[in-house]
Amino acid sequence: MWPRIVDAFRRRRLETDLDAQLAYHLDALEEDARAQGLSPMDARAAARRAMGGLAQAQEAYRDQLTIPAVDALWRDVRYGCRVLARSPAFSVVAVSILAIGIAAATTIFSFVDAVLLKPLPYEHGDRIVRILERNPSGSTSWFSAPTYLDWRANNTVFEPMAAMQQGLLTLTTTHDTVALRVGRVTADYFKVFGIRAALGRTFAEDEDAPGKDNVIVLSDALWRTQFAADTRIVGSTIQLDNEAHTVIGVMPAQSTTDTTFYGGTAQLWKPLAFRPPFLIREYRPINASFARLKPGVSLEQARAQMDTIGKRIATDYPNSNRGWGVAVDQYADVIVGSPLRTSLLALMAAVFGLVLICCSNLASLVLMRAVSRGPELAVRAALGASRPRLILQLLIEHGILTAAGSLLGVAGAFASIRWLTLNVPSRLLPGEASVRLDARVLVFALALSSVTAIVFGLVPALRGGSPSLAGAMSTRSETQSVATRRWLDALVVAEVAVAFVLLCGSALLIRSFVGLITVETGFVSSNVLTMTLPVPGFPPGSGYKSPEEFKENVRAIETAVRAIPGVEGAALTNSLPLTNCCMYPLNMQVANRPVLDRANRSGGFQKVVTPSYFSALRLTLRQGRLLDAEDTSGTIPVIVVNERLARRYFPNADAIGQHLLVPERIPGKTGPGLDIPWEIVGVVANEKISALNDDDSEIGYTSYEQSPVYFTSLVVRAAVDPSTIEPAVRHALFTLNKGQGVLDVRTLEQRKTASAASERVQASVMGAFSIVAVLLAAVGMYGVLAYSMALRRREIGIRSALGASSSRLVRAVLGQGLVVTGIGVTVGAVGALALAPLLRAALYNVRPRDPWLMTLVTTLLVLIAMFASAIPARRAAKVDPAIVLRGE
Amino acid sequence: MPTEVLQGTLDLMVLRTLDVLGPQHGLGLAKRILQMSEGLLDLNQGTLYPALLRLEHRRWIRSRWGVSDNNRKAKFYELTARGRKQIHEEARNWETTVALMARFLPKTGDT
Numbered sequence: 001m002w003p004r005i006v007d008a009f010r011r012r013r014l015e016t017d018l019d020a021q022l023a024y025h026l027d028a029l030e031e032d033a034r035a036q037g038l039s040p041m042d043a044r045a046a047a048r049r050a051m052g053g054l055a056q057a058q059e060a061y062r063d064q065l066t067i068p069a070v071d072a073l074w075r076d077v078r079y080g081c082r083v084l085a086r087s088p089a090f091s092v093v094a095v096s097i098l099a100i101g102i103a104a105a106t107t108i109f110s111f112v113d114a115v116l117l118k119p120l121p122y123e124h125g126d127r128i129v130r131i132l133e134r135n136p137s138g139s140t141s142w143f144s145a146p147t148y149l150d151w152r153a154n155n156t157v158f159e160p161m162a163a164m165q166q167g168l169l170t171l172t173t174t175h176d177t178v179a180l181r182v183g184r185v186t187a188d189y190f191k192v193f194g195i196r197a198a199l200g201r202t203f204a205e206d207e208d209a210p211g212k213d214n215v216i217v218l219s220d221a222l223w224r225t226q227f228a229a230d231t232r233i234v235g236s237t238i239q240l241d242n243e244a245h246t247v248i249g250v251m252p253a254q255s256t257t258d259t260t261f262y263g264g265t266a267q268l269w270k271p272l273a274f275r276p277p278f279l280i281r282e283y284r285p286i287n288a289s290f291a292r293l294k295p296g297v298s299l300e301q302a303r304a305q306m307d308t309i310g311k312r313i314a315t316d317y318p319n320s321n322r323g324w325g326v327a328v329d330q331y332a333d334v335i336v337g338s339p340l341r342t343s344l345l346a347l348m349a350a351v352f353g354l355v356l357i358c359c360s361n362l363a364s365l366v367l368m369r370a371v372s373r374g375p376e377l378a379v380r381a382a383l384g385a386s387r388p389r390l391i392l393q394l395l396i397e398h399g400i401l402t403a404a405g406s407l408l409g410v411a412g413a414f415a416s417i418r419w420l421t422l423n424v425p426s427r428l429l430p431g432e433a434s435v436r437l438d439a440r441v442l443v444f445a446l447a448l449s450s451v452t453a454i455v456f457g458l459v460p461a462l463r464g465g466s467p468s469l470a471g472a473m474s475t476r477s478e479t480q481s482v483a484t485r486r487w488l489d490a491l492v493v494a495e496v497a498v499a500f501v502l503l504c505g506s507a508l509l510i511r512s513f514v515g516l517i518t519v520e521t522g523f524v525s526s527n528v529l530t531m532t533l534p535v536p537g538f539p540p541g542s543g544y545k546s547p548e549e550f551k552e553n554v555r556a557i558e559t560a561v562r563a564i565p566g567v568e569g570a571a572l573t574n575s576l577p578l579t580n581c582c583m584y585p586l587n588m589q590v591a592n593r594p595v596l597d598r599a600n601r602s603g604g605f606q607k608v609v610t611p612s613y614f615s616a617l618r619l620t621l622r623q624g625r626l627l628d629a630e631d632t633s634g635t636i637p638v639i640v641v642n643e644r645l646a647r648r649y650f651p652n653a654d655a656i657g658q659h660l661l662v663p664e665r666i667p668g669k670t671g672p673g674l675d676i677p678w679e680i681v682g683v684v685a686n687e688k689i690s691a692l693n694d695d696d697s698e699i700g701y702t703s704y705e706q707s708p709v710y711f712t713s714l715v716v717r718a719a720v721d722p723s724t725i726e727p728a729v730r731h732a733l734f735t736l737n738k739g740q741g742v743l744d745v746r747t748l749e750q751r752k753t754a755s756a757a758s759e760r761v762q763a764s765v766m767g768a769f770s771i772v773a774v775l776l777a778a779v780g781m782y783g784v785l786a787y788s789m790a791l792r793r794r795e796i797g798i799r800s801a802l803g804a805s806s807s808r809l810v811r812a813v814l815g816q817g818l819v820v821t822g823i824g825v826t827v828g829a830v831g832a833l834a835l836a837p838l839l840r841a842a843l844y845n846v847r848p849r850d851p852w853l854m855t856l857v858t859t860l861l862v863l864i865a866m867f868a869s870a871i872p873a874r875r876a877a878k879v880d881p882a883i884v885l886r887g888e
Numbered sequence: 889m890p891t892e893v894l895q896g897t898l899d900l901m902v903l904r905t906l907d908v909l910g911p912q913h914g915l916g917l918a919k920r921i922l923q924m925s926e927g928l929l930d931l932n933q934g935t936l937y938p939a940l941l942r943l944e945h946r947r948w949i950r951s952r953w954g955v956s957d958n959n960r961k962a963k964f965y966e967l968t969a970r971g972r973k974q975i976h977e978e979a980r981n982w983e984t985t986v987a988l989m990a991r992f993l994p995k996t997g998d999t
Contacts, residue, residue: 051933
């Protein structure tokens with residue numbers, strides 16, 4: 001059957017083929033006849049006789065070529081195209097509305113699908129879990145090597161299990177020094193995810209033992225950028241942190257499972273070997289453990305067992321672990337944070353609203369058209385077209401529109417997905433999510449367009465399927481038009497309501513975003529260049545012979561950078577603003593208050609800085625003094641705290657002069673020492689710590705001189721555009737120490753922008769949707785009003801003939817628009833009030849039910865409604881009764 | 889002249905001819921069938937070409953444009969693997985029909 005259907009569509013060609021064959025046949029017979037000695041004329045006649053009827057042959061052949069149903073369908077399609085071409089405005093508007101809806105929905109779905117729906121790209125990805133410690137206040141925490149080893153030794157639910165610690169390594173080549181992000185992982189790490197090396201191999205069972213751990217696996221990206229994709233790299237030796245390492249493998253592209261750190265993902269991996277400095281329970285440097293549930297073990301069983309193990313550790317080691325527990329979470333849930341989930345679902349809901357508006361716009365277009373086409377359909381019905389036949393014809397027309405709209409929509413989706421994947425910062429999405437216009441997304445688009453086609457095509461088609469000739473031909477089809485008008489008004493109400501909800505949602509998001517980027521950061525972000533300077537060694541600092549040598553280096557860097565022309569100030573810190581890297585917990589208690597055991601202390605973070613940090617970032621001193629050069633290892637330990645800390649611990653008293661007990665950091669030792677008292681000498685205004693929306697961090701600032709920690713980042717305040725001094729800073733650092741790597745060089749403004757990136761994307765996408773939604777609603781309202789005006793021309797004509805003033809007519813039309821808008825806004829307001837709290841997780845400092853915003857949105861919609869009804873209203877005023885009444 | 893072809897028998901004739909002679913154009917087929925039937929079956933073109941198309945739709949034969957003996961463009965038909973199998977099927981059907989018909993007819997020489 002199939003070949004026959006195919007041939008039915010290339011009939012013309014096959015018929016030409018037949019003609020050619022018959023012509024050949026005829027010629028050949030003619031030649032034969034001539035060969036037998038006939039004259040040319042007689043030969044031709046003989047050949048014709050021998051051939052028989054040509055027309056019959058063609059007829060019989062053609063019969064074989066047609067399938068009646070296909071033929072009829074084809075005719076209907078062609079007729080449909082002609083009908084649509086006759087009303088180009090309708091067709092273009094309908095196709096564009098469809099395309100907008102399908103493109104928007106398909107684009108958002110492709111993101112939702114990639115992030116939330118698709119299974120992880122790992123074998124049995126649903127069995128992968130992440131394990132962290134849970135601190136007494138209930139939040140998840142990094143953990144110590146002994147704790148990890150206890151987990152691993154005592155559980156029976158995971159196989160395999162691995163640990164990961166993010167860090168930095170400095171690669172030195174003959175001509176270059178490059179700082180690299182390294183994932184230090186135990187041997188089974190890649191096995192947990194089931195990823196094999198693309199080249200060479202990953203770590204062997206015993207390579208995470210001290211002494212065997214100088215082996216390296218490269219990421220695909222580093223292999224390409226740093227090693228020119230040279231396959232001979234496997235087996236060769238490279239210098240990392242001044243030690244020789246053997247490269248044993250290269251991972252495939254896009255296999256990075258680590259979360260972002262130091263502004264990117266892991267560039268290489270090294271075994272995590274637990275040397276003695278790590279075997280201290282109070283030292284919690286390990287960022288995460290990943291494991292695979294054994295077949296048949298549920299997440300709950302695993303949680304229960306890890307809970308038991310955690311409780312035993314807490315009892316056995318109260319100093320470090322009392323009150324601490326274990327947090328086991330599905331990896332798939334971990335990589336998609338709650339804000340991302342909320343904003344994707346919000347966008348999905350928004351796009352659903354947009355599609356609703358598109359559908360109702362289309363439905364009202366089709367309804368209006370059905371009425372204006374009434375006479376045509378009625379004539380066809382009167383001439384004998386059956387009801388199913390007419391419905392089929394309408395369906396085919398809508399099918400053509402849907403097909404065109406879907407094609408355009410999918411093309412639009414393809415373009416917008418491409419644009420978004422190129423322009424949305426990749427770290428906003430988990431590395432596992434690959435956003436593509438793939439088969440799944442296409443199926444979605446197809447399903448969506450079929451549903452739309454049915455909603456906007458079939459329903460009106462069924463309604464308008466059996467027109468009565470008498471009714472349609474008469475110009476007084478008031479009953480039908482009144483019923484249709486009610487439908488249309490209902491659709492406009494729905495459009496206005498949905499547009500209202502969308503507008504409210506995007507207004508909230510935009511307000512939240514604006515609030516975020518204009519929030520008081522506590523520092524002056526303009527003209528500041530920042531970068532991370534890795535300290536070699538593992539644990540960091542083990543490369544220095546003494547803390548004095550390290551402090552000397554810190555001073556030298558600061559002095560050298562400050563000497564650069566155009567630099568106003570330079571400072572070092574362990575943790576840059578708007579990052580949550582490298583900070584030490586401020587494990588403190590206020591002196592002379594009831595003793596807290598160390599495992600249960602709170603107190604935010606310790607920021608270690610050079611004294612010029614405050615002036616370089618222009619932090620505001622509220623009370624007391626700042627750290628200064630006089631505070632050295634020989635003088636009493638002093639600390640500057642932020643206002644939040646001061647207010648929390650000294651709500652009624654002066655913080656200055658009080659003492660905080662914080663364990664001493666002993667250089668070269670990972671474990672904390674005894675508590676020593678730090679005198680609070682100053683209070684500074686709150687500085688944004690981990691992100692722009694961080695309103696919780698309590699901070700104590702201490703100096704490198706009194707608390708040397710081996711993490712250094714550089715803050716440079718310039719008198720000029722900060723990016724222009726980057727080469728000079730690099731040069732100064734290189735001159736000082738050829739082995740000093742530099743990483744993550746960004747201006748503070750860039751960090752600020754990055755910190756609000758997801759809010760920016762969300763607010764702009766949502767904003768775009770709501771603008772389109774409002775425009776579509778306005779178009780819908782205009783269309784319906786204009787149409788009902790056209791239906792009421794006669795009535796208006798009579799009214800104005802009877803003396804109604806034109807302003808009165810204008811008011812009547814405007815009134816209709818306003819009533820519809822009013823109902824729509826009311827319904828929308830109820831919806832917005834109900835839905836807004838769902839956005840809470842995505843909002844910063846904005847009340848989800850903001851009365852001012854809703855008033856603003858209402859005003860905006862009413863203005864747009866007035867505008868949309870103004871044109872039809874003017875037209876109403878201009879109706880000339882004489883012309884209308886003569887048209888009867 | 890008995891040129892009315894029994895439904896179904898033309899298919900078998902065409903298939904067999906193509907089987908024996910290899911690829912043929914329409915004229916060649918018609919001539920060969922005329923020759924084989926010793927002048928009894930002069931095929932009407934209105935019968936032959938639709939039959940060829942039908943066979944093509946059943947994928948028993950396929951066609952392509954080629955060059956004939958006298959250097960003219962002509963459409964050549966050839967047997968497909970499926971068509972080759974079909975010959976046996978059709979031949980069996982035909983034999984069954986012949987055997988069946990034989991029972992209804994007087995044996996030769998009976999009268």
